[in-house]
Amino acid sequence: MSFHSCCLQGVKWDATPQGREENQGNQKYYVIGSNPHVAIMVIHDLYGWTFNNIRLLADQYADEVGATVYVPDFFGGTVLPADLIDNPADWVKLDLPNFMARNAKDVRKPEMIAFSQFLRSQHRRVGAIGFCYGGWAVFQLGAKTTDGSPPLVDCISTAHPTFLTNEEISNVGVPVQICAPEVDPQFTAELKAYTLAEIPKLGVPFEYQYFPGLVHGFAVKGNREDAAEMKGLQRAMRAAVGWFREWLVAA
Template sequence: MADHDIATRAPESDAQESPAPAESPDESGPVMSEHCTTDRPTPSGEAPKGEIRKLGGIDVYLTKPESYPSNPSKLLLLLTGGTGLKSTNNQIQADRFASEGYVVVMPDLFDGDPAPNSTALPESETLATSLLETFKLKAAETAKSFLLDMWMARHTEEKILPILEKVIHACEGEFADAVGNGGGIYAVGYCIGGRYVLLLASERNAGQTSWTGAQKQPDEEAGEGQAPSRKGPFIKAGALAHATLVSPDDFGNLKVPISLVCVENDPVFPDEVRTAGEDAMSKSNLEHEVQVYPGVPHGFAVAGDYADTNIKEAQATAYEQMLKWLNDH
């Protein structure tokens, strides 16, 4: 992973500068943003309303409309970035969708192991004023990058997708009314969670070792000439914001309507990946929408307080975009 810039300023200042061109994934490996792993300050006056409990043997944050189950609701999976299940901001984001009539299940994708430095980021940070301070900060940033590389190696799709399948199966049982009322399960995802919305929206061969990986050897009992069974999609429609670790291949087998919230000049979700995804969805006649938000940092769409009014307005607009997409499908 390429070294990140020294974290010596408030995140919204990132939006005021032109980021360096993203390196090719083939050359640099997967990259993540500080905003995928660190929360903004919690919005004033807001606190989580749901509960953490087990569902299908997996820890989830569960939040429901106040009128449920008296009034019909729909089932929504919310897939987080690296800040994970216990992030207050992620829980508040889930509550916002619950207030709009969704039973929201936010699974612990990382099995109790959120990304390093998943703590609230101060509203402002003091610039380093000496060479020694700069050196210390650079050394700390290099260490964080190493820890993040190790964390990503622990949490691959081979680990996360089985978690999601367990949760989906449990939702289809316990919340069959909400799944049925919506005609399926909906999903929203932020940062890392955004990529898993794409994977849940895809169809693959059941024999694949991973969603984009190689095929397993043919099963002799099943017969060499037997066509591989298909698996997925698992959701009815999906919306994702500033996705992370996405490759063009992740758009290749999409089967359900998708809405994308993107950041202009985002080095973590570069333009070439976005345009390749748009081309793939257009060629397959998949219903989709893509909105690019200028002047905002990666991670802006997750609940969190920003001093910059433009970022606050973009955050509200992105939420409305995602909500409308779910409601319309």
């Protein structure tokens, strides 16, 4: 795995999340909302489950979708300091290869499956949305089953996914939404093209939204003081809210 500065750049949003922290066994998570029927799992980006922006997004989903929203820790208790976002000179000091080895797909996927199963035991409908690092994860959670069992989640959404593969794209088996910026070293032009060619063949509802002029990370770390980025992140928020209302609440 390799990272570009696009995974670290962005802006930290100023507001106070309104949810609470809880535990499921050894799994810590942030949660907001009280809907016993509908849940959304938010899978974080490189900054982890404590990042203010990701929790503010969870609050927004809880309010506008009317769901109970969870942000689990999928980095084993380690997070990158949020202040790094304001200090690009410090990015070269990070041992990201080691960090990502500890958080590789085969390491964290079992935790993600277990948390999805926990949500299934608590709620009738479950959705998942992943940003950057979380993008590959929602595709695996929404993968087709071969034994006739229900999928781990009922629908997925992602913005600027990282580490996504052709195989994961081809194996999705639930309604899928993608928000894709124009400039993205992780969700490349080749992956975009494969996605647009392949998913319509799979027989699942599919929504692809393209954001010209915007870059990787905009939906979770966009600059609210920049008119174009603000418009883009608001559009991505409305897209996700509408998607979950349709495939979780109305289903």
